[in-house]
Amino acid sequence: MKQLALLCLLATSAIAQDGEYQLRWSSIMLANNRQSIGIPFFAPGRRYIPLDKLDMHENSVQNFRARVFTYLAERNFEEATAWMEKMTSSYPKEHGFIGESYLSRLHDYPRALQHLQAYDALTASFDDMIGNNPVSYLLGLTYRSLGDHSKAINHFSIGIDSLSLKHGAEWVNYRHFVSRAVSYIATGQAEKALTDLNKAAKNYSRSALVAYHKGRAFQQLNRLAEARAAFQDASFFYKALRAERTGDYQEDNDNPVYEEEIDEALSQLKQSKP
Amino acid sequence: MLHASLTNGQIREELTGTWIGVHTELDTTFTCALPTYIRLSADSTYQLGLVDGSAKSIQSTWAIDGNRVRLDTIHFAPQLVTVQDDLLRIGSTFPMVFRRFTDVPIDSVSTYQQLSGRVWQSNNLIVSLYANGQISLENLHTKERTAHFWQLATFEHSVFLIIFGSQHNRAGGYKPLWQITNTLPKQMQAIGWNGCSVATETFRLVRILSPNETCQPAAFQTCSTCFQPLWNTTPLSYTSRQYELNKLLSNYYQPVSQKEQSGLLTIKFVVNCAGQAGLFDVKGFGDDYCPKAFASQLTDQLLSICRNYIAARSFLHPGKESDDLTRDTAVSLTLRLKDGHITDILP
Numbered sequence: 218m219k220q221l222a223l224l225c226l227l228a229t230s231a232i233a234q235d236g237e238y239q240l241r242w243s244s245i246m247l248a249n250n251r252q253s254i255g256i257p258f259f260a261p262g263r264r265y266i267p268l269d270k271l272d273m274h275e276n277s278v279q280n281f282r283a284r285v286f287t288y289l290a291e292r293n294f295e296e297a298t299a300w301m302e303k304m305t306s307s308y309p310k311e312h313g314f315i316g317e318s319y320l321s322r323l324h325d326y327p328r329a330l331q332h333l334q335a336y337d338a339l340t341a342s343f344d345d346m347i348g349n350n351p352v353s354y355l356l357g358l359t360y361r362s363l364g365d366h367s368k369a370i371n372h373f374s375i376g377i378d379s380l381s382l383k384h385g386a387e388w389v390n391y392r393h394f395v396s397r398a399v400s401y402i403a404t405g406q407a408e409k410a411l412t413d414l415n416k417a418a419k420n421y422s423r424s425a426l427v428a429y430h431k432g433r434a435f436q437q438l439n440r441l442a443e444a445r446a447a448f449q450d451a452s453f454f455y456k457a458l459r460a461e462r463t464g465d466y467q468e469d470n471d472n473p474v475y476e477e478e479i480d481e482a483l484s485q486l487k488q489s490k491p
Numbered sequence: 492m493l494h495a496s497l498t499n500g501q502i503r504e505e506l507t508g509t510w511i512g513v514h515t516e517l518d519t520t521f522t523c524a525l526p527t528y529i530r531l532s533a534d535s536t537y538q539l540g541l542v543d544g545s546a547k548s549i550q551s552t553w554a555i556d557g558n559r560v561r562l563d564t565i566h567f568a569p570q571l572v573t574v575q576d577d578l579l580r581i582g583s584t585f586p587m588v589f590r591r592f593t594d595v596p597i598d599s600v601s602t603y604q605q606l607s608g609r610v611w612q613s614n615n616l617i618v619s620l621y622a623n624g625q626i627s628l629e630n631l632h633t634k635e636r637t638a639h640f641w642q643l644a645t646f647e648h649s650v651f652l653i654i655f656g657s658q659h660n661r662a663g664g665y666k667p668l669w670q671i672t673n674t675l676p677k678q679m680q681a682i683g684w685n686g687c688s689v690a691t692e693t694f695r696l697v698r699i700l701s702p703n704e705t706c707q708p709a710a711f712q713t714c715s716t717c718f719q720p721l722w723n724t725t726p727l728s729y730t731s732r733q734y735e736l737n738k739l740l741s742n743y744y745q746p747v748s749q750k751e752q753s754g755l756l757t758i759k760f761v762v763n764c765a766g767q768a769g770l771f772d773v774k775g776f777g778d779d780y781c782p783k784a785f786a787s788q789l790t791d792q793l794l795s796i797c798r799n800y801i802a803a804r805s806f807l808h809p810g811k812e813s814d815d816l817t818r819d820t821a822v823s824l825t826l827r828l829k830d831g832h833i834t835d836i837l838p
Contacts, residue, residue: 235655235662236526236545243527243587244539244549244563246515250582252568290721292757292825298780323755324827324835467729470838475734 278308289322298323305332312336313347317355321470326362333359344376351376354393357400358471366400373397391417391424392469398430399472407437425454426468429479441486448483455479499555506553506560506572507533509647510579510589511542511668513684517585523717524684526653526665528646529562529579529589537562542668543644543653578689590682590689595672596648603643605674606652611694615686618694625706626654628666630686636709639666639716646670652681657714658707659765664716711769713761713819720761720770720821727824728838732804736824739800740833747789747831754778755837756785757825758797764818768802789831797824 281304288297301315316332319325336345337352344351357372373396380389394417401410411434417427432447455476458466467473512525530538531553539562540548551563560572573580577591608622617629617636626641638658644651654666669683669692677696685692727733754777761770773790777783801822827835 235664236541236543237547239526239665240539240541240546240549243512243525246585246587247539247562247581248565250567250571250584250587251565252571253583292759292774292823294755294757294776294780295782322838324837465726465730465732470729473729473733475731477731477734 276307278304278311281308281311282314285318289318294323305335309339310336312339313345313352316352316359317347320355320359320362324362326359329359330356330363344379349390350393354396357396361396361400361403366403369400370397370404373400386416387420389416389420391420391427392472394420395426395430395469395472398434402430402433402437405437407434410434411438423454423457424468425451425458425479426472426474428454429474429482430472432479432482436482436486441489445483445486448479448486451479452476452483499557502560503555505574506531506555506579509592511592511670513578513588513590513689514667515585515587517717517719521719524665524667525587525589526655526668528592531562539563542646542651543642544646592647592649592670594647594649595670597650597671597674599643599645599650602650602671602674605676605679606643606671608700610697610700611679612697613685613692613694616692616694617697619700619706621700621704621706622702623706625658627706627708628654629709634709636707637712638706638708643671655716657716657764658712659714659763663714663764666716711761711767712763714764715819718761718819720759720823723819724821724823726838727822728836733836735804736801736836739796739804740826740836743796743800744792744833746833747786747792749786749831752785752789752831753829754783754785755780755825755827756790756793757823758793759821759823760797760802762802762820762822766803768798771797785828786831789828793826797822 281300284300285297285304288294288300301318304311305315312332313336316329316336319332320329323329333347333352333356336347337356339345344353346352347355353372353375357369357376360366360372361369373393377389377393377397394413398410398413398417401407401413411431414427414431414434418424418431421427428447428451432444432451435441435444435447451474455474458468459476508531510529510531512527512529514522514524516522526541526543528538528540528542530536530540532538535552535554537551537553538548540546549563553563554561556566558569560567562572567581571582579589579591581587581589606620608620610617610619612618612631615631617627617631619627619629620641621627624640624642625638627636627638629636639654640656640661641652641654644653650671652669652671654669655661655664657663667684669681671679671681672691673680679694680691681694682691683689725732727736754775756776757772757774759770759772759774760768762768771794773794775783775785775790801824825837826833827837
């Protein structure tokens with residue numbers, strides 16, 4: 218029995234690796250604690266800002282946004298949307314951020330439209346930016362998601378055309394061309410889509426996303442050999458990019474393309490005659 | 492409490508000693524046990540080690556410089572190292588709590604014989620120490636019972652009950668440490684975190700375990716002893732997992748065509764390192780974002796897709812790396828529904 222007890226006491230080697238990890242973790246946490254730092258949004262319980270209190274002195278735009286991000290991360294959509302709506306009455310310019318959140322985080326297109334239009338109306342003759350995109354582009358995405366491609370094309374064109382005219386097509390975000398091309402394809406205007414996709418490819422020549430939609434446009438025009446070449450390019454770029462990037466990567470969250478989709482498109486083409 | 496009115500000498504005296512890890516407060520309702528100790532000697536030697544001695548301790552020096560404390564190379568901002576009621580608190584963002592150690596000499600072999608193969612109960616905890624090295628902890632109030640491994644470790648002349656790992660393996664971190672201070676045939680006492688405070692708890696002998704009894708958790712258990720779903724969520728959106736998810740939902744979900752079945756439905760669950768799924772949580776919101784309950788015909792169907800298909804997919808399961816031994820994965824899936832049809836999967 219004594220031997221067994223000793224064995225039990227000595228059996229630390231089995232968790233030695235865990236012990237070293239714990240020691241390292243403790244020393245890192247000690248270093249992290251050397252000064253007070255801002256609490257990350259995912260640790261809501263330790264937050265500075267009381268999440269549920271509405272006090273005008275404390276409600277800066279940052280505090281409002283922090284609440285919205287926290288509740289969205291927690292999937293507490295009731296609180297998140299309540300704060301989103303409250304925010305715009307104190308800060309009308311936040312219609313833009315709120316509209317984008319309804320569009321990309323909640324996929325609530327009617328509410329996104331309402332807020333983006335309210336934001337756009339703040340400056341009647343100006344295409345204001347929201348993050349990296351002009352409001353016209355986000356309105357285009359919203360109309361596209363509501364199934365209204367012709368209105369989407371009109372809105373995509375506001376940003377794309379004015380920028381092309383003023384500074385040249387090389388100044389346009391290639392993803393914006395892709396979005397307009399997607400709507401062109403959806404309305405059977407593959408030629409126009411190809412024009413946009415060629416301009417997009419000039420701005421980013423190694424895009425799997427552009428190559429994939431080129432393939433779809435060629436397919437619509439029944440130019441199957443070119444479609445196959447484009448899908449093969451897409452497949453190559455996708456694999457090359459996957460090798461370069463660690464972790465998950467999607468070129469454009471508004472126009473997601475999956476490797477499996479490209480493979481499917483290729484295998485469908487193989488079955489049909491060129 | 493350390494404050495400006497104390498002289499450096501008094502602060503130094505208060506800090507000098509050995510401190511046993513209690514936990515790190517990662518959130519107001521979420522703590523992770525600290526199996527480490529800090530030794531601050533009068534000769535300015537600093538030591539950070541593990542109470543069970545399973546890793547080589549870090550040796551350095553410590554000092555007090557004005558109103559700042561230095562441990563090893565870390566200079567703490569003023570007021571971030573405090574002592575109150577024999578508890579040492581370090582930091583304010585993720586405070587680490589240590590308790591002052593008092594050596595209670597006790598014989599480890601007889602303590603082992605006393606504890607092993609027996610069930611002990613305090614006011615809020617039932618501890619079953621199996622002779623094969625496994626242990627179950629049952630919270631008397633929540634009825635939650637988890638399975639781990641145990642061993643005794645000697646620290647100076649004291650004996651600690653070290654609880655670690657999960658029902659599946661010995662990795663995955665530690666549970667709070669208990670310093671055994673006294674054993675009698677039908678009673679033992681130990682100092683540790685009882686869920687509310689650091690206290691000396693009395694455990695009385697409930698019964699002797701029969702050799703056929705096995706150590707089992709009461710329900711689903713994560714492999715990590717320090718698991719926070721929000722921090723361990725595997726993103727599904729915009730990855731190949733999303734493609735697979737779209738396929739699974741379109742293949743297996745039969746729309747429940749009913750007008751009022753519209754809004755957002757969130758299903759959260761956890762897949763542990765052994766591939767078991769649990770901690771399912773379903774929440775619904777109407778189109779107006781007010782909480783709402785969806786028809787069970789709809790939620791049951793989606794829950795079974797989560798349990799039978801999504802949880803079983805290889806992308807949620809750990810690889811063969813040593814880190815993966817303890818990897819638990821949380822999944823959070825939010826669907827937008829229109830009249831019982833899935834119209835969108837939210838990121």
